[in-house]
Amino acid sequence: APLVRGQSLYHERHKKEIEDGILSHLTELGLTLKEAAEALMGGHDDDVVAFSETGEYRDLQKHARAMEQEHLRELLEDPQRFKAMSLEAKHCGVFLDWTRQKVSEGTMAKLFELARTMDVPAKIKQMQNGERINTSERRAVLHTALRARRGDAHHDVSENVARYTSMLEEAVPIDDAIKASCDVRDRLLAFVDDVRNGRVRSVRGEPFESVVVVGIGGSYLGPEFVTQATAGEKAPAEDGRRVDVRFVANVDPVAFDVATEGLDATKTLAIVVSKSWTTAETLRNAQKVRRWIVDGCVEKDARLSEPQIVRAHFVACASRTASAEVEAWGVDSDARLFEFWNWVGGRYSSTSSAGVLPLALARGSTAARAFLDGARAMDEHFFAEPLETNVPVVMALLGIWNVNFLGLGARAVVPYSEALARFAAHVQQLEMESHGKSVTIDGRPLDFVTGEIVIGEPGTNAQHSFFQLLHQGQAVPTDFIGFLRPDDATSDLAGHDELMSNFFAQPDALAVGRAFEDVLGDAMGADGGDLENCPHRTLSGDRPSLTLLLDKLDAFHVGALLSLYEHRCAVQGFVWDINSFDQWGVQLGKDLAGDVRANIRGEAGAPRMNPSTAALLERYRVATRA
Ligand code: F6P
Numbered sequence: 001a002p003l004v005r006g007q008s009l010y011h012e013r014h015k016k017e018i019e020d021g022i023l024s025h026l027t028e029l030g031l032t033l034k035e036a037a038e039a040l041m042g043g044h045d046d047d048v049v050a051f052s053e054t055g056e057y058r059d060l061q062k063h064a065r066a067m068e069q070e071h072l073r074e075l076l077e078d079p080q081r082f083k084a085m086s087l088e089a090k091h092c093g094v095f096l097d098w099t100r101q102k103v104s105e106g107t108m109a110k111l112f113e114l115a116r117t118m119d120v121p122a123k124i125k126q127m128q129n130g131e132r133i134n135t136s137e138r139r140a141v142l143h144t145a146l147r148a149r150r151g152d153a154h155h156d157v158s159e160n161v162a163r164y165t166s167m168l169e170e171a172v173p174i175d176d177a178i179k180a181s182c183d184v185r186d187r188l189l190a191f192v193d194d195v196r197n198g199r200v201r202s203v204r205g206e207p208f209e210s211v212v213v214v215g216i217g218g219s220y221l222g223p224e225f226v227t228q229a230t231a232g233e234k235a236p237a238e239d240g241r242r243v244d245v246r247f248v249a250n251v252d253p254v255a256f257d258v259a260t261e262g263l264d265a266t267k268t269l270a271i272v273v274s275k276s277w278t279t280a281e282t283l284r285n286a287q288k289v290r291r292w293i294v295d296g297c298v299e300k301d302a303r304l305s306e307p308q309i310v311r312a313h314f315v316a317c318a319s320r321t322a323s324a325e326v327e328a329w330g331v332d333s334d335a336r337l338f339e340f341w342n343w344v345g346g347r348y349s350s351t352s353s354a355g356v357l358p359l360a361l362a363r364g365s366t367a368a369r370a371f372l373d374g375a376r377a378m379d380e381h382f383f384a385e386p387l388e389t390n391v392p393v394v395m396a397l398l399g400i401w402n403v404n405f406l407g408l409g410a411r412a413v414v415p416y417s418e419a420l421a422r423f424a425a426h427v428q429q430l431e432m433e434s435h436g437k438s439v440t441i442d443g444r445p446l447d448f449v450t451g452e453i454v455i456g457e458p459g460t461n462a463q464h465s466f467f468q469l470l471h472q473g474q475a476v477p478t479d480f481i482g483f484l485r486p487d488d489a490t491s492d493l494a495g496h497d498e499l500m501s502n503f504f505a506q507p508d509a510l511a512v513g514r515a516f517e518d519v520l521g522d523a524m525g526a527d528g529g530d531l532e533n534c535p536h537r538t539l540s541g542d543r544p545s546l547t548l549l550l551d552k553l554d555a556f557h558v559g560a561l562l563s564l565y566e567h568r569c570a571v572q573g574f575v576w577d578i579n580s581f582d583q584w585g586v587q588l589g590k591d592l593a594g595d596v597r598a599n600i601r602g603e604a605g606a607p608r609m610n611p612s613t614a615a616l617l618e619r620y621r622v623a624t625r626a
Pocket of ligand 1: 216217218219273274275276277278279282345346347433583586
């Protein structure tokens with residue numbers, strides 16, 4: 001354990017000292033480095049109390065049985081409840097109401113205690129200050145630096161412990177991270193202005209009309225969500241041109257066809273987003289887009305060469321360590337590589353070049369800055385507020401209450417906004433990739449559930465889709481997200497009223513339900529005696545939800561919402577004491593796809609597949625290679 005701690009606080013100045021210290025200590029113990037490493041794999045820090053071993057956990061388990069006896073219908077009759085269970089994230093335009101969660105003030109106090117026992121305030125500080133909390137990948141977690149401004153004080157540089165070098169990877173001090181991110185952002189937004197103003201043009205000297213963004217996972221879901229969500233920010237380019245931004249993620253060839261349909265390849269700029277520049281789907285789709293653009297341009301002017309076209313039409317968002325590959329691919333890695341760093345996890349990268357470039361090309365650089373300011377405002381709230389008045393913390397703890405103590409393992413995310421149609425897909429990846437874990441941060445097997453199964457669609461569509469199960473089937477805690485004011489483009493207040501009437505009605509329908517006696521009363525009266533159907537018409541209610549009310553649907557509030565969910569996610573991981581920033585589970589699928597690919601192609605020495613898989617593949621080969 002001291003060796004692990006020593007490594008994670010591996011300060012540059014003490015590097016030699018620590019190395020010598022460790023080695024001489026091992027010699028004293030008569031251990032080789034390999035033996036020590038093996039011991040570490042199985043060793044744990046006995047000072048760390050697991051989530052499920054805390055007194056608060058046991059207390060909350062008992063308390064949950066008592067709360068199950070309370071019905072939300074009655075709890076909601078308390079006139080003090082709204083004051084006690086609602087909160088505003090100041091300067092963020094975000095208001096949270098959790099009166100419809102199955103909690104009392106006592107429950108909340110116990111949850112805050114649990115968070116303190118699990119060291120949440122210290123862990124937030126570690127993240128803020130750039131400590132390498134993503135231990136399994138030896139990386140800091142600094143997506144908040146992406147929206148910080150030069151000289152920002154909310155990262156406490158005096159407490160900077162990031163000035164160390166890990167055994168395997170160079171460190172980035174927090175102030176350097178902010179500077180690097182501001183430099184890329186300035187360069188990126190200048191490039192965006194040039195594209196939108198027609199100073200940067202296609203290989204044939206025409207202004208770009210469309211953008212195709214290629215990426216997958218975190219390099220797609222967040223960027224697509226934020227670009228769509230800011231659709232109300234209608235800033236046309238100076239010449240009145242609107243830039244049509246499309247996304248292609250899936251390796252299914254249909255995704256490419258849909259994304260490029262109706263676009264003129266010769267006036268299309270392509271952005272390839274891949275931090276690692278190794279993701280198979282992205283590189284394949286990038287090749288496809290390349291072929292499409294090159295062929296389109298050559299068809300118009302046969303004198304144009306492929307390298308010339310690629311250099312004019314392609315931009316990359318990738319890590320600087322991939323710059324040689326990016327350059328070899330044909331992108332100008334000095335001017336057209338907008339980097340993001342290893343201290344930005346893929347699913348936390350929406351405020352990096354990966355998310356900001358598409359958003360800014362579509363909506364303009366002013367909207368992009370407002371978006372980053374919104375995220376920054378929420379960061380400030382998160383870093384400054386105590387647990388009790390911290391909106392992301394409260395939301396995180398309510399999730400833990402539902403999953404670990406009430407046994408409600410799924411959650412619905414339902415924004416009452418068509419522009420937020422892709423929000424649930426983003427949150428699904430953010431949370432499910434972060435929290436699908438089997439061990440604690442120091443490698444102990446988990447004996448409790450982490451993460452929620454996230455589903456979602458915009459309201460009111462969701463009401464006509466999966467809500468029936470929420471009303472009369474299983475209880476699925478739901479996040480209702482609505483806006484006081486619609487985006488500027490929508491002047492239809494009556495339409496907004498209609499949308500919001502549903503938004504306010506659904507949480508009560510879930511919580512209060514419709515009691516059998518009321519249904520019976522109706523049946524005996526106006527309904528004309530439909531007595532036998534009374535059980536079918538009864539809604540038990542008592543189904544938890546929370547309500548997030550944002551001031552306005554604009555880029556600033558989209559940024560605040562994004563950051564709110566990122567921090568909610570991080571806090572849950574801190575309470576469970578897991579690493580929310582790695583994703584080793586995804587790797588196995590990638591490796592196996594390589595084995596299958598070799599089998600499909602019939603390559604000599606292709607790895608053996610089990611008989612079931614081999615039989616399925618044979619069926620596929622017969623159908624496709626006949
Ligand atoms: O799905 C796994 C994953 O590794 C994500 O975490 C990541 O966002 C995505 O693949 C894409 O990775 P890259 O940006 O390196 O192409």
